[in-house]
Amino acid sequence: xxxxxxxxxxxxxxxxxxxxxxxxxxxxxxxxxxxxxxxxxxxxxxxxxxxxxxxxxxxxxxxxxxxxxxxxxxxxxxxxxxxxxxxxxxxxxxxxxxxxxxxxxxxxxxxxxxxxxxxxxxxxxxxxxxxxxxxxxxxxxxxxxxxxxxxxxxxxxxxxxxxxxxxxxxxxxxxxxxxxxxxxxxxxxxxxxxxxxxxxxxxxxxxxxxxxxxxxxxxxxxxxxxxxxxxxxxxxxxxxxxxxxxxxxxxxxxxxxxxxxxxxxxxxxxxxxxxxxxxxxxxxxxxxxxxxxxxxxxxxxxxxxxxxxxxxxxxxxxxxxxxxxxxxxxxxxxxxxxxxxxxxxxxxxxxxxxxxxxxxxxxxxxxxxxxxxxxxxxxxxxxxxxxxxxxxxxxxxxxxxxxxxxxxxxxxxxxxxxxxxxxxxxxxxxxxxxxxxxxxxxxxxxxxxxxxxxxxxxxxxxxxxxxxxxxxxxxxxxxxxxxxxxxxxx
Numbered sequence: 001x002x003x004x005x006x007x008x009x010x011x012x013x014x015x016x017x018x019x020x021x022x023x024x025x026x027x028x029x030x031x032x033x034x035x036x037x038x039x040x041x042x043x044x045x046x047x048x049x050x051x052x053x054x055x056x057x058x059x060x061x062x063x064x065x066x067x068x069x070x071x072x073x074x075x076x077x078x079x080x081x082x083x084x085x086x087x088x089x090x091x092x093x094x095x096x097x098x099x100x101x102x103x104x105x106x107x108x109x110x111x112x113x114x115x116x117x118x119x120x121x122x123x124x125x126x127x128x129x130x131x132x133x134x135x136x137x138x139x140x141x142x143x144x145x146x147x148x149x150x151x152x153x154x155x156x157x158x159x160x161x162x163x164x165x166x167x168x169x170x171x172x173x174x175x176x177x178x179x180x181x182x183x184x185x186x187x188x189x190x191x192x193x194x195x196x197x198x199x200x201x202x203x204x205x206x207x208x209x210x211x212x213x214x215x216x217x218x219x220x221x222x223x224x225x226x227x228x229x230x231x232x233x234x235x236x237x238x239x240x241x242x243x244x245x246x247x248x249x250x251x252x253x254x255x256x257x258x259x260x261x262x263x264x265x266x267x268x269x270x271x272x273x274x275x276x277x278x279x280x281x282x283x284x285x286x287x288x289x290x291x292x293x294x295x296x297x298x299x300x301x302x303x304x305x306x307x308x309x310x311x312x313x314x315x316x317x318x319x320x321x322x323x324x325x326x327x328x329x330x331x332x333x334x335x336x337x338x339x340x341x342x343x344x345x346x347x348x349x350x351x352x353x354x355x356x357x358x359x360x361x362x363x364x365x366x367x368x369x370x371x372x373x374x375x376x377x378x379x380x381x382x383x384x385x386x387x388x389x390x391x392x393x394x395x396x397x398x399x400x401x402x403x404x405x406x407x408x409x410x411x412x413x414x415x416x417x418x419x420x421x422x423x424x425x426x427x428x429x430x431x432x433x434x435x436x437x438x439x440x441x442x443x444x445x446x447x448x449x450x451x452x453x454x455x456x457x458x459x460x461x462x463x464x465x466x467x468x469x470x471x472x473x474x475x476x477x478x479x480x481x482x483x484x485x486x487x488x489x490x
Contacts, residue, residue: 007454008397008447015446019439024430027054027247027350032080035069043071043346046360048371052352052431054247055081059277060361061284061336061343066277074349075245076253084272086229086240087347088256089332090325091195091266092276096221097202098136098309099283099290103220104205106290112136120204122176126183127200134188135201136308137298141188142197145262146178162427162487163254163328167267175199175261191300195265198309202264213263221289225278230271232263240270244349246329249381249431254328266325273345276334280343283310284321284336294321294338315364324355333358352431381429388428389437392420393444400451406463408470410452412477417445419481426488 029050033040043058055072070081104110110119110132117128130140147153159166179200206213214232222230233239239256246254259267282288296305296312304313312321322335331354336343344361346354352372359369396413404410421441430438464470 004451004454008451011450012443012447015449016439016443018446019442020436022425022442023435023438024425024428025251025435026051026249026431027251029053029056029072030078032072032078033069034080035083036067037069039067040069040071042361043069043357046357048356048366052249052372053348053350055085055244055349056354056357057081057083057085057087057244057273057345057347058357058361059083059273059280059345061277061281061341063341064281066274066281068273068277074243076247076251079242081244081349083274084229086231086243086270086272087332087349088244088246088327088330089266089269089271089276089347090257090327090330092271092323092325092332092334093217093264093266093269094198095283095293095309095323095334096217096279097198097205097264098293098307099221099288100205100217101132101136101201101290101308102293103290104209106292110205110208116179116200116204120176120200120207122207123179123200123204125180127179130184130188130197132201132204133297133308135194135197135204136293137306138191138193138197139189139298140194140197141184141186141192142179142182142194142200143185144193145195146182158487159255160328163248163252165255165257165259165328167257167259167262170259170261170267172203172261175203191298191306195262198265199262199267200264203261206264224289225282227271227275227278229275230269233258233268233270234260243270244330244347246327247350248329249351249429251430252426257327271347273347276332276345276347277343280334280336280345284338284341284343296321315359315368318362318364320359320362320364322358324353326351326353331355335359335362337362378429378432381427382432385424385428385430385433385437388420388424389441390444392417393441393446393448396448396452397444400448400455404452404455404459406470407456407459407461408464408474410456410459412474414449414452415478415481417448419485421445422488423484 039060055074057070059068068083070083072081074081074085112133113131116130117123134140156166202213206216209216257267283291283294293308294310295307297307300306310321312319320335320337325332329351331348333346333355335358344358346358348354356369356372396417399413462470
């Protein structure tokens with residue numbers, strides 16, 4: 001065997017073995033249990049596959065009694081989930097915003113048919129003509145969110161796949177400006193889920209009341225319901241203590257979703273199953289402020305209708321009123337059966353959906369409850385995992401075997417042989433691709449780096465006919481690699 005082949009083989013084996021200790025590991029629900037043991041057992045039985053979950057907090061409301069339990073780990077250190085563990089709850093507060101509208105209507109502060117512009121005069125564009133009830137039922141013809149520039153698009157796409165905060169910088173002024181640039185589309189009157197619309201509804205109600213949205217919500221709903229653990233976080237240093245730590249499919253901890261403009265759509269809200277159980281129990285019983293927001297008023301899809309924020313879906317002979325939520329590393333579900341008064345809350349600290357668990361606890365058969373899915377399209381994450389894991393190492397290995405033209409080419413290839421696997425590790429969907437695939441890519445990178453290093457001394461620095469072009473290409477390549485590395489580490 002040629003000496004170069006031996007060097008490449010040994011280096012590849014060493015890199016691959018080292019990669020086994022670093023390979024991405026999908027979270028998995030552990031056996032830890034706190035709280036009500038029977039409820040914990042029922043929740044565990046409702047989990048079709050523990051892979052993809054790390055920890056769950058559950059509450060069951062039945063016959064006026066609230067039971068709570070924690071399953072698995074709240075963080076990578078293995079601390080247990082408890083019933084009082086705070087979770088990021090995503091879009092669940094949309095039902096609170098809908099209930100806030102219903103409550104403000106009941107006290108005569110606003111009318112459902114009031115326009116956005118009349119309630120919040122700062123809105124001066126075409127969106128000012130939509131009504132509060134259209135906003136509450138996602139029928140205002142507004143987009144899900146507004147991305148007003150190429151930079152916004154790039155930042156949001158990167159945040160979604162790099163576990164960042166896609167709503168960074170979206171304060172109340174940005175939301176107001178976005179609304180002033182919008183004209184309701186042809187879909188007005190039909191249900192089209194809109195974070196922007198719900199955010200505008202909450203901010204408009206707050207402006208009409210002369211308060212900030214969090215203050216109005218606490219005064220009118222959270223305080224009367226005794227929901228003292230439900231908070232809106234606007235700064236990273238204000239995150240709740242002993243909180244659950246979110247996770248992506250490959251185990252990466254995402255950034256919390258923090259901001260003020262989309263607060264009424266759920267951005268930045270944290271809560272516990274104990275707190276949300278109070279909300280579900282009082283709403284199901286009709287005693288919560290604005291409880292009639294639960295009443296279905298408009299058709300959404302076959303089998304589903306919508307009220308003010310709350311959705312109602314038929315599963316066979318059962319009608320479940322519900323809402324869910326998702327952020328970069330958390331999922332949430334609240335729901336109840338009005339006919340029986342039975343309700344449920346399920347909170348999870350990964351990007352795996354928890355809706356089927358909640359439905360099973362409400363008595364919906366498994367085949368009707370569906371199955372849990374990751375938060376992003378699987379095929380994209382699979383493609384990223386496979387492509388980025390192997391492309392850098394195989395490319396450098398091919399260059400070294402063919403005979404690299406010069407050191408600048410080797411330098412660029414060597415950097416990418418490291419950066420590409422790092423991107424694959426952090427951005428890939430390792431819930432669908434086995435984690436042991438990643439060390440194989442690292443083995444290819446190790447072999448390529450060793451072979452390129454062996455031949456380094458014999459290569460000229462720059463062999464390009466136009467030397468400036470090689471320098472420019474190498475400099476640009478290294479700059480992109482450095483930028484992506486910094487973004488991964490930030």
